[in-house]
Amino acid sequence: MSEKALENLKSIVLDFDIDNAEKVAKEAISQKVNPMEAAKVLTDAIREIGDGFEKGDYFLPDLVCAAEVLKKAIPVITEEIQKQGKKSGSLGKVVIGTVFGDIHSIGKGMVATLLYAAGFEVIDLGINVRSEAFLDAVKEHRPDIIAMSALLTTTAMEQKNVIEGLKKEKLRDKVKVIIGGSPINQEFADSIGADGYGATAPDGVKVAKSLLGIK
Numbered sequence: 001m002s003e004k005a006l007e008n009l010k011s012i013v014l015d016f017d018i019d020n021a022e023k024v025a026k027e028a029i030s031q032k033v034n035p036m037e038a039a040k041v042l043t044d045a046i047r048e049i050g051d052g053f054e055k056g057d058y059f060l061p062d063l064v065c066a067a068e069v070l071k072k073a074i075p076v077i078t079e080e081i082q083k084q085g086k087k088s089g090s091l092g093k094v095v096i097g098t099v100f101g102d103i104h105s106i107g108k109g110m111v112a113t114l115l116y117a118a119g120f121e122v123i124d125l126g127i128n129v130r131s132e133a134f135l136d137a138v139k140e141h142r143p144d145i146i147a148m149s150a151l152l153t154t155t156a157m158e159q160k161n162v163i164e165g166l167k168k169e170k171l172r173d174k175v176k177v178i179i180g181g182s183p184i185n186q187e188f189a190d191s192i193g194a195d196g197y198g199a200t201a202p203d204g205v206k207v208a209k210s211l212l213g214i215k
């Protein structure tokens, strides 16, 4: 039963079926599909579209439509993740955003949801966030962690700009920095002086907890 529901979730992305996205996601949840598994199926499927785009098999409107499918399906899935989560907000405070020049929102949103579900207080600055806005948020909210997402090789360096800004403002030792996004890896994170990197949203939660010494 849940195999079929997962297949249906994959199909709505690959068929760009925006109209049925929410309904299929709701069906999956009502059939007790693990919401984390559902999120992974949707993520893998949209990456397949992304790979096809790179090869020239798909075009920008296809990326836009696939993203619209996820925008309808993901809230249903994340609502369930939040329901199952602790929501205590007591593990610590995280400021999160997608860096300047980058409008990819879906992965950042998933990281924010899982951090929240794990018990972090999350302040989401949104997309296309200038480094000054990250720095202002650190001054205003005094978070334990800044989490940055970058999906483009051209915007990945913005994460370094924020870290350099923190150093200039003498805030670097006040906050941990974690980064992620498809072009990011551990080597890049080390090279720009980030404290942690997560390949997936669940990894992000693990890294955040471990940086704050939470078991």
Ligand code: B12
Residues within 6 Å of the ligand: 043, 046, 047, 049, 050, 051, 053, 054, 060, 063, 064, 066, 067, 101, 102, 103, 104, 105, 106, 107, 108, 110, 111, 147, 148, 149, 150, 151, 152, 153, 154, 178, 179, 180, 181, 182, 183, 197, 198, 199, 200, 201, 202, 203, 204, 205
């Ligand atoms: C959907 C999509 C879009 C949508 C975004 C809609 C939206 N609201 O987000 C639209 C159509 C707008 C778009 C636009 C563009 N896109 Co685009 N897009 C994608 C696509 C297909 C999927 C991204 C996605 O949502 N994935 C699903 C989520 C769940 O996965 P994720 O973002 O990777 O996040 C996961 C992890 O990376 C991690 N993570 C993410 N952030 C963080 C942060 C932290 C702290 C941690 C710990 C973890 C973490 O956890 C997440 C969940 O597990 C990717 C393909 C790909 N392989 O990534 C291309 C892709 C990223 N796009 C690409 C390009 C080129 C573009 C455009 C430049 C196209 C154009 N010519 O205009 C524009 C750029 C616009 C801009 N200035 O930002 C390229 C980037 C190539 C590169 N290396 O630079 C990709 C890789 C496609 C490709 N293969 O060519 N895109």
